[in-house]
Amino acid sequence: MKPMGPIPPYFEVRAGQLVLAGQPFSHWLAQVETTPAFIYDMGVVRQKVAAFRAAMPSEVSLHYAVKANPLPALIRAMVTEVDAFDVASGGELERVLAAGAAAEQISFAGPGKRDAALEAAIRAGVTINLESESEAARALSIAARLGVRPRLAVRVNPDFDIKGSGMRMGGGAKPFGVDAERVPDLVRQLVDAGADWRGFHIFAGSQALDTEALIATQQATVKLAADLATQAGVAPPSVNLGGGFGIPYFPGDTPVDVERIGAALNATLAPRPEILRDTHFHIELGRWLVGECGVYLTRILDRKISHQEVFLVVDGGLQHQLAASGNFGTVVRRNYPLAIASAMDAPGDEEVSVVGCLCTPLDRLGDKVGLPHAEPGDVVAIFLAGAYGASASPMDFLGHGPAEEMLVGV
Numbered sequence: 001m002k003p004m005g006p007i008p009p010y011f012e013v014r015a016g017q018l019v020l021a022g023q024p025f026s027h028w029l030a031q032v033e034t035t036p037a038f039i040y041d042m043g044v045v046r047q048k049v050a051a052f053r054a055a056m057p058s059e060v061s062l063h064y065a066v067k068a069n070p071l072p073a074l075i076r077a078m079v080t081e082v083d084a085f086d087v088a089s090g091g092e093l094e095r096v097l098a099a100g101a102a103a104e105q106i107s108f109a110g111p112g113k114r115d116a117a118l119e120a121a122i123r124a125g126v127t128i129n130l131e132s133e134s135e136a137a138r139a140l141s142i143a144a145r146l147g148v149r150p151r152l153a154v155r156v157n158p159d160f161d162i163k164g165s166g167m168r169m170g171g172g173a174k175p176f177g178v179d180a181e182r183v184p185d186l187v188r189q190l191v192d193a194g195a196d197w198r199g200f201h202i203f204a205g206s207q208a209l210d211t212e213a214l215i216a217t218q219q220a221t222v223k224l225a226a227d228l229a230t231q232a233g234v235a236p237p238s239v240n241l242g243g244g245f246g247i248p249y250f251p252g253d254t255p256v257d258v259e260r261i262g263a264a265l266n267a268t269l270a271p272r273p274e275i276l277r278d279t280h281f282h283i284e285l286g287r288w289l290v291g292e293c294g295v296y297l298t299r300i301l302d303r304k305i306s307h308q309e310v311f312l313v314v315d316g317g318l319q320h321q322l323a324a325s326g327n328f329g330t331v332v333r334r335n336y337p338l339a340i341a342s343a344m345d346a347p348g349d350e351e352v353s354v355v356g357c358l359c360t361p362l363d364r365l366g367d368k369v370g371l372p373h374a375e376p377g378d379v380v381a382i383f384l385a386g387a388y389g390a391s392a393s394p395m396d397f398l399g400h401g402p403a404e405e406m407l408v409g410v
């Protein structure tokens with residue numbers, strides 16, 4: 001048998017049934033009337049938000065990075081939970097504005113912003129995190145045409161990334177942000193052009209589990225912001241310190257220690273350079289906030305044996321949960337945590353592979369995992385489906401259609 005990652009500790013089990021937001025999984029499946037379905041438990045998100053607030057210095061605000069899960073119901077529920085939203089496309093911007101977030105609560109990053117999206121952001125009064133000098137020029141000319149003073153921040157490509165992070169987004173040649181040494185000139189240009197310069201956005205990586213590396217990155221980020229501001233000769237109203245807090249997916253992964261990170265950040269900010277004295281600091285998180293709240297529920301259609309190996313063929317697959325199949329940003333395929341949702345207490349003593357209904361060998365959701373004996377009709381729960389699941393999977397591949405998504409516990 002091959003190991004699986006740890007099941008997140010946020011879910012109850014009652015009489016062997018997986019319970020979400022106080023109800024057995026079957027209650028929620030009856031409401032969506034079909035499988036496969038993603039069920040997201042807002043109660044888990046609230047626990048994460050509370051843990052962040054308890055750990056972090058109160059002057060640090062919490063942004064939700066919408067890319068992780070852009071479900072409109074979730075965005076709406078987030079409006080009262082987080083301080084602000086980070087969007088990375090014109091479409092995400094529309095969703096966040098439609099959810100009722102105020103423009104001052106939104107910042108817009110991401111390479112390749114269309115003119116129409118820049119215009120929508122400038123009209124609304126959203127802060128644009130500029131990814132290049134040429135994007136800055138486009139934003140300034142659109143704002144001039146509209147007769148609006150744009151809110152512009154500069155995304156910095158730092159000379160470091162988060163050691164050991166799952167996805168490197170800083171350090172060296174990158175499509176993201178402006179190389180640090182060119183940032184002071186750009187800031188002066190923005191200020192001279194009369195823009196409302198909002199400060200810096202410095203995002204060094206994603207899915208980092210090493211607490212010490214996250215602490216070191218935040219220290220380096222604060223220092224970089226102070227150095228760049230000093231060179232530009234102007235104090236930044238705000239600095240987005242990035243985020244990158246990961247969650248445990250695989251055997252041996254351990255959660256980040258947010259209390260340690262909070263204490264260290266407090267120690268970093270207390271004696272900060274004078275130029276950052278009145279600066280407001282932000283942390284933007286996607287996966288850490290919502291990844292653990294989601295469960296992908298998929299029903300077994302067939303149980304078959306090939307060369308003595310048991311295959312459970314389910315009605316979902318990588319078209320909804322690409323990451324669990326190991327084909328989204330992983331080098332080596334490893335098993336997400338899986339369970340039989342009606343047999344949570346039973347020992348996992350049968351070795352099975354859980355495969356999706358796509359006619360490709362890539363569609364493997366569990367490889368030689370130990371699960372209780374299961375039959376067609378039983379439901380497999382795949383955990384850690386709250387972030388980069390439904391919206392980060394090739395939904396139209398093979399034409400089975402999208403999965404249902406439902407937010408519960410609001």
Ligand SMILES: *Cc1c(COP(=O)(O)O)cnc(C)c1O
Pocket residue numbers: 065067068086088109203205206207243244245284285286287288387
């Ligand atoms: C993707 C992204 C995030 C979210 O990353 P998580 O790992 O989900 O927290 C935050 N900020 C920026 C700029 C991003 O591109």
